[in-house]
Amino acid sequence: MDSASEHAEINELLSWYVNGTLESRDRERLERHLAACALCREDLAFERTLAAGLANAPAVEYMPAPSLRRLHERLDALAADSATGPAMPQAEPQAPMATDVGRGQTAPARVPHARFASRGLLAASLAGVALALTYWVVAHLEGAASPGADYRTVTMNAPRAPRTVIRAVFAPNLSVGELQRMLDDAGLRIVAGPTEAGVYSLAATSSRPVSESLAMLRQHEAVRFAESTEPLATPGAEASAGSPPPD
Amino acid sequence: MTSLAKTPPRADRELLRAVADGDRRALEELYLGYHRRLARFLSRFSPRYELIEEVINDTFLVVWQSADRFRDASQVSTWIMGIAYRTALKSLRRQKHHQSATSLEAASEQSCEPAVEAETRDWLQQGFKVLSEEQRLTLELAYGLGYSLEEIAAVTESPVGTVKARMFHAREKLRQCLPRLAGTVEERAADSSWAGVP
Numbered sequence: 001m002d003s004a005s006e007h008a009e010i011n012e013l014l015s016w017y018v019n020g021t022l023e024s025r026d027r028e029r030l031e032r033h034l035a036a037c038a039l040c041r042e043d044l045a046f047e048r049t050l051a052a053g054l055a056n057a058p059a060v061e062y063m064p065a066p067s068l069r070r071l072h073e074r075l076d077a078l079a080a081d082s083a084t085g086p087a088m089p090q091a092e093p094q095a096p097m098a099t100d101v102g103r104g105q106t107a108p109a110r111v112p113h114a115r116f117a118s119r120g121l122l123a124a125s126l127a128g129v130a131l132a133l134t135y136w137v138v139a140h141l142e143g144a145a146s147p148g149a150d151y152r153t154v155t156m157n158a159p160r161a162p163r164t165v166i167r168a169v170f171a172p173n174l175s176v177g178e179l180q181r182m183l184d185d186a187g188l189r190i191v192a193g194p195t196e197a198g199v200y201s202l203a204a205t206s207s208r209p210v211s212e213s214l215a216m217l218r219q220h221e222a223v224r225f226a227e228s229t230e231p232l233a234t235p236g237a238e239a240s241a242g243s244p245p246p247d
Numbered sequence: 248m249t250s251l252a253k254t255p256p257r258a259d260r261e262l263l264r265a266v267a268d269g270d271r272r273a274l275e276e277l278y279l280g281y282h283r284r285l286a287r288f289l290s291r292f293s294p295r296y297e298l299i300e301e302v303i304n305d306t307f308l309v310v311w312q313s314a315d316r317f318r319d320a321s322q323v324s325t326w327i328m329g330i331a332y333r334t335a336l337k338s339l340r341r342q343k344h345h346q347s348a349t350s351l352e353a354a355s356e357q358s359c360e361p362a363v364e365a366e367t368r369d370w371l372q373q374g375f376k377v378l379s380e381e382q383r384l385t386l387e388l389a390y391g392l393g394y395s396l397e398e399i400a401a402v403t404e405s406p407v408g409t410v411k412a413r414m415f416h417a418r419e420k421l422r423q424c425l426p427r428l429a430g431t432v433e434e435r436a437a438d439s440s441w442a443g444v445p
Contacts, residue, residue, distance in 0.1 A: 012411040013396070015418075021395035046422060053371040054291075054390035064282040067300045068275060071307055075271065078308075 006033060011040055018047045065225045164191055164201040165210045168217060168226035172198075178222065186216040198224075259323035267314035277327070278307050284392065285331050291375070291387055292339060302338050306331040321401065328402045332384060339380040374421045382417040385410060 010033045016022045017030050034040050166188065170179060183189060187208040193200035204213065210228050217226040259280070265273035282303060289299045309330050317326055375383050381403070388394045388402060400407045 012415050015389050015414045016396045019389055019393050019395075021393065021398075043418065047418065050371065050386070050418065050421065051390045054386060062283055062286050063296060063300070064279055067282070067304060068278055070300070071278065071304045072271070074304065074308060075311060 007037060007040065010034075010037075011043060014040065014044050014047045015051075018044070018051045065227055163203040164229050165204050166202040166214055166217065166226055166228055167199050168202060169194075169198045169224040170200065171222040171224060174222040182217070182220055182222070186213040188213055188217075201229075260319070263310075263314050263317055263323050266311060267317070274307065274311055277310065281324075281327055285328075288328075288331065288387055288392055289335055291372070291391065292335065292383070298338075302331065302334050305334050305338075309334070325398065325401045328388075329404060332388075332402050335384060336380055339383075371421070374424045377420050377424050378417050379413075382413050382420070385413045386417050389414065 010030050013022060013026055013030055017027060022030065034044065183202065187204055187206035188202040189205050191201050191203040202213075204210065210230070214226055214228055217223050259277065262273045262277050266277065285303045285306065286296075286299050289302055293299055306327070310327060313330075317323070375386075378386070385399060385403065388399045394402065396407055396410055399405075399410045403410065405413075
């Protein structure tokens with residue numbers, strides 16, 4: 001291989017030398033070339049700057065629990081749609097960045113009123129819609145519409161224990177003593193759980209605001225996620241409803 | 248640095264088989280296992296979480312619908328990231344399409360070199376505007392998620408040569424777009440040693 005080809009080939013590998021994924025044979029070859037090639041050394045320095053700039057992702061608040069709930073809503077709509085036809089509730093509004101993946105199946109067919117030639121036909125169709133909705137609600141509540149009939153989402157559809165104000169998932173290695181202390185500090189007690197998904201229902205033991213108890217829970221590393229069962233008074237509280245799950 | 252190889256393949260594979268059988272709990276596990284990685288991958292392309300969520304949920308909708316078509320020859324993580332890549336690509340193209348001609352012209356005319364005091368990542372955020380969607384996503388896969396050349400080729404379903412070319416051209420575009428940054432680098436390169444594992 002001539003030196004120009006060698007240079008071009010090596011130069012294209014610099015990114016993976018920088019991110020540390022290059023095979024050892026290529027890495028050694030690249031390092032030998034670098035010793036003799038000032039251009040590649042310059043490019044390498046630039047690549048390292050790019051890598052440093054891209055190493056830290058922009059700050060994003062991760063909210064897996066509410067996002068997962070919305071995915072389940074779409075799947076529920078999808079299951080109900082396939083079971084009862086197209087006249088089902090809209091799963092979710094179209095977001096500006098929404099892609100059309102799966103939209104064909106999830107978005108219900110919206111039937112314009114002009115399509116109905118007579119009032120009788122309209123009434124019959126509305127009755128069909130009502131039946132379909134009833135079926136969807138029942139199926140939704142019983143979990144019968146989904147392929148996994150015993151499935152229950154983490155964030156919705158679970159029967160709520162009385163006075164539950166917060167639902168939370170804790171790290172499996174959290175000891176009972178630690179859990180108890182954490183709950184005592186936050187003015188909470190367990191009223192139900194854990195569910196199969198590991199969700200505990202928590203009730204308040206004091207007059208402390210739920211938002212404050214929630215904030216205290218979220219300070220603990222052992223809290224995988226915690227969310228209020230009711231909308232919080234604080235504006236934007238929903239925006240911080242989920243703690244990031246561990247990678 | 249994240250690597251595809253670090254994900255236990257057996258666990259993911261079992262989960263995906265369960266998903267193919269209609270087990271939504273398995274889907275939840277997969278979702279929670281990948282959510283952070285995907286959110287990070289997508290965060291540079293939109294600061295709005297709801298838009299990031301849209302792509303993630305679209306990705307997992309496809310996972311739910313297509314799990315039975317997964318072939319054991321590939322890694323589950325590669326398969327899922329590949330779906331996310333294509334979903335994100337489609338979304339980025341749609342975003343670009345929605346921009347008005349005026350704003351596109353204005354963007355192409357404006358300087359991509361930001362203020363001197365801006366930090367490197369802010370410079371890069373500006374520089375990203377001159378890259379194609381494929382180049383941006385490839386850069387993010389390599390430096391944001393730490394994927395190898397072969398892994399990126401698998402995720403993007405592109406030949407290795409294409410991935411190399413995307414990275415090469417991205418670098419060249421950014422160098423032209425960010426001369427001040429490149430100059431700083433070149434000055435540093437003259438003084439510093441390149442040797443050693445980065």
